[in-house]
Amino acid sequence: MSQLQLAGKTALVTGSTSGIGLGIAIALAKEGANIVMNGFGDVAKPKAEIEACKVKAVHHAADVSKAQDIEEMMEFAKAQFGGIDILVNNAGIQHVAAVEDFPVDKWDAIIAINLSSAFHTTRLALPSMQKKNWGRIINIASVHGLVASVQKSAYVAAKHGIVGLTKVTALENAATGVTCNAICPGWVLTPLVQAQVDAKAKLLNLSNQEAIKQLLGEKEPSMQFTTPEELGALAVFMCSKAADNVRGVAWNMDGGWAAQ
Numbered sequence: 368m369s370q371l372q373l374a375g376k377t378a379l380v381t382g383s384t385s386g387i388g389l390g391i392a393i394a395l396a397k398e399g400a401n402i403v404m405n406g407f408g409d410v411a412k413p414k415a416e417i418e419a420c421k422v423k424a425v426h427h428a429a430d431v432s433k434a435q436d437i438e439e440m441m442e443f444a445k446a447q448f449g450g451i452d453i454l455v456n457n458a459g460i461q462h463v464a465a466v467e468d469f470p471v472d473k474w475d476a477i478i479a480i481n482l483s484s485a486f487h488t489t490r491l492a493l494p495s496m497q498k499k500n501w502g503r504i505i506n507i508a509s510v511h512g513l514v515a516s517v518q519k520s521a522y523v524a525a526k527h528g529i530v531g532l533t534k535v536t537a538l539e540n541a542a543t544g545v546t547c548n549a550i551c552p553g554w555v556l557t558p559l560v561q562a563q564v565d566a567k568a569k570l571l572n573l574s575n576q577e578a579i580k581q582l583l584g585e586k587e588p589s590m591q592f593t594t595p596e597e598l599g600a601l602a603v604f605m606c607s608k609a610a611d612n613v614r615g616v617a618w619n620m621d622g623g624w625a626a627q
């Protein structure tokens with residue numbers, strides 16, 4: 368029998384073609400979980416990285432800003448693997464502007480992708496998890512689910528919202544084998560953050576390295592990026608037997624950001 372702790376389980380990770388979602392999908396796959404991938408861009412390379420862990424990986428291209436697409440993705444997961452045991456709500460986007468200048472379409476997209484999508488996947492995943500009396504829901508929030516920064520109204524609102532959704536989902540299932548927790552990363556050098564580094568470098572006429580140093584220096588006392596691998600390890604812990612009674616936490620991995 369396999370010694371891998373997630374062998375026989377299926378994990379759906381939204382936004383797993385890139386960055387943190389891919390790191391978490393690989394970490395879960397290394398523990399034996401089959402993966403339902405989701406997200407845009409190149410699929411072949413990240414899919415091959417997951418399959419190298421000797422699990423099955425399938426991809427669904429749902430645009431998670433659309434409830435109908437999410438319903439189709441959940442049906443697809445059921446048809447492929449008979450349902451999902453682990454749900455990681457990770458897909459997210461960013462836009463920076465002052466509140467009075469914030470484009471309304473960007474606000475709507477951030478709330479839909481970073482918050483409402485987790486409501487839809489969760490409401491659709493819960494019944495079968497409750498029936499099996501086992502499930503893990505992990506919401507990738509952010510340190511911005513705990514504290515704010517200027518120019519990020521929609522993102523901060525969505526991330527505070529997903530921390531709230533995490534707590535309610537955890538409470539409603541507290542007497543069952545279904546847990547729900549949030550992970551709150553500080554800076555992670557993914558395409559989402561590289562875009563912010565590029566904007567800073569351009570605005571202040573800095574090199575990439577100088578812009579990174581400034582970005583970290585403003586917020587993150589460790590002066591280090593958190594990595595997708597570290598976040599993957601935390602997600603694996605949240606799926607473990609040892610985490611059976613970890614419920615409704617918003618666990619920051621942020622180099623001391625929120626401790627200040």
Ligand code: NAD
Binds near residue numbers: 481552
């Ligand atoms: P990323 O840009 O590398 O990856 C985002 C993923 O989401 C990609 O797979 C993309 O295709 C997918 N995605 C975007 N819009 C989508 C949509 N409408 N439908 C389906 N998929 C969509 O970003 P990342 O940095 O890995 O971010 C992942 C999550 O982590 C986000 O929720 C983000 O807010 C959060 N986060 C990131 C950081 C950081 O520093 N990078 C820090 C804290 C929290």
